Amino acid sequence: MNFEGKTTVVTGAANGIGAALARRFHTAGARVVVADRDAKNLEAIEKELNSIRPDSAFAVVADIGTEAGNVALIDAARAKFGFIDLFYANAGVATGTDLESTDEATWNAAMNINLHAHRWAAKHLMGEWLAAGEGYFCSTASAAGLLSQIGSGPYSVTKHGAVAFAEWLSITYGDRGIRVTTLCPQGVNTNMLNPTDAPAATTAVNSGGGSAVKASGAVLEPSEVADIVYDTIVAEKFLVMPHPEVHTYEKRKVDDRDRWLSGMRRLQARVVGG
Numbered sequence: 001m002n003f004e005g006k007t008t009v010v011t012g013a014a015n016g017i018g019a020a021l022a023r024r025f026h027t028a029g030a031r032v033v034v035a036d037r038d039a040k041n042l043e044a045i046e047k048e049l050n051s052i053r054p055d056s057a058f059a060v061v062a063d064i065g066t067e068a069g070n071v072a073l074i075d076a077a078r079a080k081f082g083f084i085d086l087f088y089a090n091a092g093v094a095t096g097t098d099l100e101s102t103d104e105a106t107w108n109a110a111m112n113i114n115l116h117a118h119r120w121a122a123k124h125l126m127g128e129w130l131a132a133g134e135g136y137f138c139s140t141a142s143a144a145g146l147l148s149q150i151g152s153g154p155y156s157v158t159k160h161g162a163v164a165f166a167e168w169l170s171i172t173y174g175d176r177g178i179r180v181t182t183l184c185p186q187g188v189n190t191n192m193l194n195p196t197d198a199p200a201a202t203t204a205v206n207s208g209g210g211s212a213v214k215a216s217g218a219v220l221e222p223s224e225v226a227d228i229v230y231d232t233i234v235a236e237k238f239l240v241m242p243h244p245e246v247h248t249y250e251k252r253k254v255d256d257r258d259r260w261l262s263g264m265r266r267l268q269a270r271v272v273g274g
């Protein structure tokens with residue numbers, strides 16, 4: 001896909017990977033609708049992009065953890081810039097730990113934000129895309145969606161769901177002009193990996209997941225990840241795997257699941273609490 005003159009929507013664009021994606025797509029000549037529930041940082045991104053090219057960015061404060069929030073975002077983006085060429089479901093949360101400590105509300109929020117949001121957005125985009133014979137759906141899942149997330153059941157399950165949904169979307173609609181790309185990184189240097197305002201043991205990262213991620217490979221900058229995502233979308237490939245070692249871990253998992261699970265338990269014992 002060529003980004004020049006295209007309309008893109010990026011969720012979770014007020015911070016981290018989403019902000020970097022919005023900047024990267026904008027640099028390539030796209031109009032960018034930036035969406036997030038963090039109104040303050042979102043406004044700053046909109047201002048930054050519009051100061052480079054007037055009326056090329058549009059901020060929509062949205063809670064994408066509901067179907068209505070996704071519909072309102074898509075409606076607002078279409079009203080502003082018309083046909084949405086590419087929708088990037090990037091917003092996510094790393095909340096929830098084990099079975100004993102994670103309440104229903106936390107499980108539901110993780111399911112809604114990390115997984116159902118992708119489905120709700122795709123559901124409301126697909127009619128127009130199929131009629132046009134084209135459309136590009138992207139998502140940020142995680143290496144946890146291919147492997148697992150030490151310290152967090154909700155994160156592991158929802159990210160596997162996000163990968164499964166992206167694969168299913170590509171299989172089901174790929175021959176009708178719909179392209180799909182999903183991002184599966186390990187550590188990226190964002191607020192999610194380095195939380196400052198969450199009490200210990202309430203998030204995937206604080207309950208050992210962050211240490212496990214950092215122990216498993218390099219921590220990349222959001223702009224490095226955005227460059228790799230951009231190249232993958234231009235090439236219209238499905239999987240973005242910015243940490244190549246994830247491929248090795250995935251192969252080990254497929255080759256011998258029991259051995260892989262033992263290794264994951266050893267890693268967990270090393271990092272939990274640390």
Ligand SMILES: NC(=O)c1ccc[n+]([C@@H]2O[C@H](COP(=O)([O-])OP(=O)(O)OC[C@H]3O[C@@H](n4cnc5c(N)ncnc54)[C@H](O)[C@@H]3O)[C@@H](O)[C@H]2O)c1
Nearest residue numbers: 012015016017036037063064065091092142187188190192
């Ligand atoms: N940082 C990492 O190491 C890492 C690794 C793998 C995958 N990811 C994934 O990357 C994506 C981006 O995360 P990040 O690392 O940039 O973290 P981040 O916390 O900096 O950004 C996440 C953004 O999503 C927004 N958001 C969360 N819930 C929302 C909701 N209901 N409605 C609207 N916006 C909402 C937040 O306000 C925030 O701006 C997430 O899906 C995350 O799971 C991150």
